[in-house]
Amino acid sequence: MIAPAKERIGEIIRRLRKAYPESRTALHFETPLQILVATILAAQCTDEKVNQITPILFKKYPTAEALAQAKQEEIEAIIRPTGFYRNKARAIIAAARKIVSDFDGQVPDNMNDLITLPGVARKTANIVLSSAFRKAEGIAVDTHVRRLAYRLGLSRQKDPNKIEQDLMSIVPKTDWIDFNYMLVDHGRKICQARKPLCLECFLQDLCPSAKEFLRAASLKSRAEARQTSLRPKGSKKTLSQERKKKK
Ligand code: SF4
Numbered sequence: 667m668i669a670p671a672k673e674r675i676g677e678i679i680r681r682l683r684k685a686y687p688e689s690r691t692a693l694h695f696e697t698p699l700q701i702l703v704a705t706i707l708a709a710q711c712t713d714e715k716v717n718q719i720t721p722i723l724f725k726k727y728p729t730a731e732a733l734a735q736a737k738q739e740e741i742e743a744i745i746r747p748t749g750f751y752r753n754k755a756r757a758i759i760a761a762a763r764k765i766v767s768d769f770d771g772q773v774p775d776n777m778n779d780l781i782t783l784p785g786v787a788r789k790t791a792n793i794v795l796s797s798a799f800r801k802a803e804g805i806a807v808d809t810h811v812r813r814l815a816y817r818l819g820l821s822r823q824k825d826p827n828k829i830e831q832d833l834m835s836i837v838p839k840t841d842w843i844d845f846n847y848m849l850v851d852h853g854r855k856i857c858q859a860r861k862p863l864c865l866e867c868f869l870q871d872l873c874p875s876a877k878e879f880l881r882a883a884s885l886k887s888r889a890e891a892r893q894t895s896l897r898p899k900g901s902k903k904t905l906s907q908e909r910k911k912k913k
């Protein structure tokens with residue numbers, strides 16, 4: 667029987683910190699504006715791809731003023747490889763215009779103001795706050811955090827804002843900044859979406875999903891072994907493929 671999330675979370679964080687002591691965003695940036703733009707571009711795109719594009723974009727448009735005056739087609743041409751480039755270009759220009767008009771050209775350093783920027787919801791705002799300002803006003807919930815929070819039994823919610831509320835109620839505030847990045851690292855290395863590597867996972871004894879995944883993996887490998895043993899000698903085809911061929 668697995669203990670309630672509140673009782674497991676301390677040990678989960680301790681082990682994550684030990685495994686990923688340098689956890690931080692993989693996006694390259696030097697200023698709050700750059701991490702804001704990079705995070706907008708990272709939607710539905712890999713961090714590696716974004717990191718290839720942003721040096722070109724930031725060189726041509728180094729300030730919020732420059733981005734605010736940019737032509738949409740020119741931004742689109744640069745960011746096209748990140749996908750959804752029309753929406754992203756529109757959001758970047760609109761956010762830059764608001765930063766210039768309402769915040770004196772500086773990216774705001776608090777949640778309430780950040781989420782007034784077009785294209786910026788809590789996830790993006792949390793990443794900007796934690797990465798650029800080392801401020802914890804929440805926990806960024808992206809696809810990895812959503813998946814791992816569910817598998818680890820930390821939240822049964824589907825809506826990112828509700829997942830964030832669940833996490834904020836059990837994760838100590840001093841761990842909010844790193845919690846997203848550690849779960850992202852674990853989601854990429856071990857608890858992958860399609861095939862979680864539960865046998866290798868250092869959270870196995872703290873995870874309510876481990877048993878289920880391990881049982882499914884063992885059933886699958888037993889079925890594969892049985893099928894291999896039923897194949898006629900020398901044949902690489904499965905028995906059902908052989909039967910189909912005879913018909
Ligand atoms: S035990 Fe499996 S499901 Fe649980 S966190 Fe580890 S890899 Fe993910």
